[in-house]
Amino acid sequence: MTKERITREIVQTMDQKDSLSHFKSEFYTQDDHYYMDGNSLGLLSKRAEAAVLTSLQDWKEQGIDGWTEGKEPWFYMSEKIGEMTAPLIGAEPEEVINTGSITANLHQLLATFYKPEGNRTKILADSLNFPSDIYALQSQIEQKGLKHEEQLIQVESKDGYTLKEDNIIAQMDERTAVLLLPSVLYRSGQLLDMKRLTEEAHKRGIIVGFDLAHSIGAIPHQLHEWNVDFAVWCTYKYLNSGPGGVGGLFVHEKHLGQKPGLAGWFSSKKEKQFDMEHTLTHSETASAFQMGTPHILSSAPLVGSLEMFNEAGIETIRSKSLQMTRLLMNLIHQELSDFGFQIMNPLEDERRGGHVSLVHPEAASICKALKSEGVTPDYRSPNVIRLAPIALYSSFEDVYEMIGILKKLMTEEKHKQFKNERGIIA
Ligand SMILES: Cc1ncc(COP(=O)(O)O)c(C=O)c1O
Ligand SMILES: Nc1c(O)cccc1C(=O)C[C@H](N)C(=O)O
Numbered sequence: 196m197t198k199e200r201i202t203r204e205i206v207q208t209m210d211q212k213d214s215l216s217h218f219k220s221e222f223y224t225q226d227d228h229y230y231m232d233g234n235s236l237g238l239l240s241k242r243a244e245a246a247v248l249t250s251l252q253d254w255k256e257q258g259i260d261g262w263t264e265g266k267e268p269w270f271y272m273s274e275k276i277g278e279m280t281a282p283l284i285g286a287e288p289e290e291v292i293n294t295g296s297i298t299a300n301l302h303q304l305l306a307t308f309y310k311p312e313g314n315r316t317k318i319l320a321d322s323l324n325f326p327s328d329i330y331a332l333q334s335q336i337e338q339k340g341l342k343h344e345e346q347l348i349q350v351e352s353k354d355g356y357t358l359k360e361d362n363i364i365a366q367m368d369e370r371t372a373v374l375l376l377p378s379v380l381y382r383s384g385q386l387l388d389m390k391r392l393t394e395e396a397h398k399r400g401i402i403v404g405f406d407l408a409h410s411i412g413a414i415p416h417q418l419h420e421w422n423v424d425f426a427v428w429c430t431y432k433y434l435n436s437g438p439g440g441v442g443g444l445f446v447h448e449k450h451l452g453q454k455p456g457l458a459g460w461f462s463s464k465k466e467k468q469f470d471m472e473h474t475l476t477h478s479e480t481a482s483a484f485q486m487g488t489p490h491i492l493s494s495a496p497l498v499g500s501l502e503m504f505n506e507a508g509i510e511t512i513r514s515k516s517l518q519m520t521r522l523l524m525n526l527i528h529q530e531l532s533d534f535g536f537q538i539m540n541p542l543e544d545e546r547r548g549g550h551v552s553l554v555h556p557e558a559a560s561i562c563k564a565l566k567s568e569g570v571t572p573d574y575r576s577p578n579v580i581r582l583a584p585i586a587l588y589s590s591f592e593d594v595y596e597m598i599g600i601l602k603k604l605m606t607e608e609k610h611k612q613f614k615n616e617r618g619i620i621a
Contacts, residue, residue, distance in 0.1 A: 201529055201595070206522065209591040215507055215515050222435075222588040229597040232573045234409060234550045234583035235621075237435030242499030250495040267498060269491045270465070274482060276494060277443065279501035283509050284407065284426070285417035286445050289480035293430075293443045293494055294461075297408055298327045300427040300444040301375075303484050305335040306456025307446075308402045308425060309373050316341060319366055319374045319401070321358055322349040325381050328406055332375060356383040356539045356552070363387075364395045373402045378416070379409035379548030382579050384540035386414065386548045390421045397422060408432060411443075413516055413549030413586075415509045418445050425450070430497055433549060433585070434504070441494040446481045459486030503587060512586040516549050519584040519594055523551050526598040534605045539579065550583035562621065563613035564604045570597050574621040 199205075210216060223239045224230065230238060246267070253265030262270045276293035284291070295303065309318065318332050333343040348371075350363050357380070367374065374396045379386050389405055396403045404425045410416065412433030418426055426445040430436035446453075455462045458475050462483045467476040477483040504512065524538055540552040555561055555578060562574040573581040584594050604610060 201522070201526055203592070203595060206591040206595045209518070209522070213515060213591070215511060215586055216590065218503060218507060218587040219590065221503065224588055227569055229570045229593050229600070230589070231582045231584060231597060232571045233435070233585035233588070234413075234432055234581060235573050236431055236438060237412075237433060237585065238588055239437065239496075240435055240500055240503065240587075242502055243435060243437065243496035244499070246497075246499035247492060247495045249498075250491055267495070269489070272491060272494055272498070273441075273461075273485060273489045274480075276441075276497045276501065277481060279497070279505060280411075280443055283411060283416070283501075283504060284445060285415065285421075286419050287448055289451065290419060290448055291443060291445050292481040292485060293441055293497060294485045294489065295444070296442045297406060297427050297429050298331050300442055300484070301328060301331040301404075301406070302335065303455065303457050303486070304404060304425045304427065304444060304446070305331065305373070305375075306338075307453065307484070308404070308450075308456075309335055309339070311339055311341060311346070311372055314370050315372045315400070317346050317348055317370045317372060319348050319350070319363070319371045321363070321376055322351050323356070323358060323380050323382065324375075324377050324406070325408070328375065328377070356380075356554075357385045357541065358387065360388050360391060363392060367396055367399045367401055369399065371396075371399065371401045373404065375404045375406070377406045377409065379414070381409055382539075382552060382575050382581070384409070384548045384550045384552045384581070386410065386541070386546050389416070389423065393421050393423050409548050409550075412504060412509075412512070414513055419447065422449075423447060430500075434497065435500045435587075436496045437493065439493055440496060441490050444481060444484055446484060451481065451483075452479050453483075455483045455486075457486055461485040461487055461489065507587065515586040516584070517544050519586070519589060519591060520547065520549070520551050522591055523582060523584060523594050523598070526595065527551075527553070530598050530602045531605065534602075549585075550581045553580040553582065554578050555580060557610055557615050559617055560610040560613040560615040561601075561605075563618075564610035565601065567613075568600050568604055568609070570600055574617065576617050 253261035273293045277291035278288040336343040336346045407428035411428040429442045431440040537554045558578045
């Protein structure tokens with residue numbers, strides 16, 4: 196931690212040096228409001244809005260011809276977004292497609308890659324992953340006529356927040372068919388060593404998949420180079436596609452050409468799709484893992500949003516995000532040491548994602564009090580406050596202001612006015 200006292204002047208200097216600061220005006224942010232929840236639902240940008248309006252205009256003016264003749268033809272939009280996403284995850288364009296949701300894509304890729312055979316029947320996961328991933332794993336095991344209680348192995352966490360890569364590797368063996376892990380854990384923000392885990396799993400003949408929900412748009416990846424077999428993600432968090440925005444998937448080139456586990460007419464080769472044959476000629480790219488008609492109005496925002504990510508560059512985004520979360524942690528030490536907060540995310544740059552995870556016994560009431568004071572944090576049961584300053588639309592001074600607000604409300608015990616229990620979502 197730094198020794199120098201952090202002042203407003205210091206953070207203002209950081210803002211002056213920030214090469215990404217101009218992006219803030221491209222987002223709908225509110226004055227005197229500090230939005231720290233972009234790790235759950237990112238904010239709307241003007242470019243994303245314009246992209247949706249383009250698709251609406253195409254529909255208005257062209258009706259069905261919008262599929263091929265629109266300004267942004269709908270028939271090719273999922274592939275275009277896949278190409279735009281590829282640089283963020285270190286993929287070849289044909290390895291990526293914009294489709295589905297994390298849960299739907301997990302079902303698709305498990306239906307494709309989970310092939311229990313002989314003794315190799317188990318799926319290795321962890322005990323801290325988001326519930327939807329675990330439900331998908333359980334039901335895919337059941338789909339194969341097996342019992343998930345016997346086949347799903349969930350690596351335990353010693354502290355209830357983080358995982359040790361060594362413990363995960365220790366559980367990989369010749370009975371493991373698939374390994375599925377989050378890149379960044381949704382509560383603690385721990386970033387797992389995807390490269391090492393993939394290498395170790397492959398040595399043992401295991402197929403490797405990652406859920407990139409909490410890393411895509413915040414952290415660079417090298418999925419192709421690391422030889423990851425598949426990955427899934429959502430786009431409504433760091434990629435700012437809006438509520439229910441269409442997700443994405445990656446399938447390594449070495450598996451392309453394989454038949455999708457769950458086929459539909461959008462799995463087709465584009466030039467064959469409208470032949471309407473009952474024998475599927477599936478695409479040879481990640482497009483094959485689509486099923487039905489793409490959700491154009493929930494994909495379109497990405498055409499605008501990803502343009503900004505590619506202009507900014509994911510390495511620059513990561514570097515600012517690390518600087519912001521480092522500042523946030525330093526300010527917590529400087530300003531909040533009397534109030535019983537504990538930082539649960541790993542402190543090292545290479546082990547933490549885009550959010551800071553603060554544990555406090557009164558986390559729920561503190562989050563409600565923060566909201567009443569113009570800060571949007573994110574609460575996760577039972578005691579976690581997640582705070583995510585976002586590289587494209589948060590400033591260093593926002594982080595400074597937000598900690599000032601938190602300190603004031605803790606000093607005045609304003610959170611005591613709120614029930615220490617979760618609302619419907621947070
Ligand atoms: C790690 C993780 N997996 C899965 C999900 C659910 O994804 P979806 O609702 O897009 O299927 C979320 C968030 O909602 C998540 O954070
Ligand atoms: N997907 C969400 C939704 O449909 C409603 C509210 C929140 C969400 C989220 O994304 C939660 C998020 N995955 C989390 O990490 O908690």
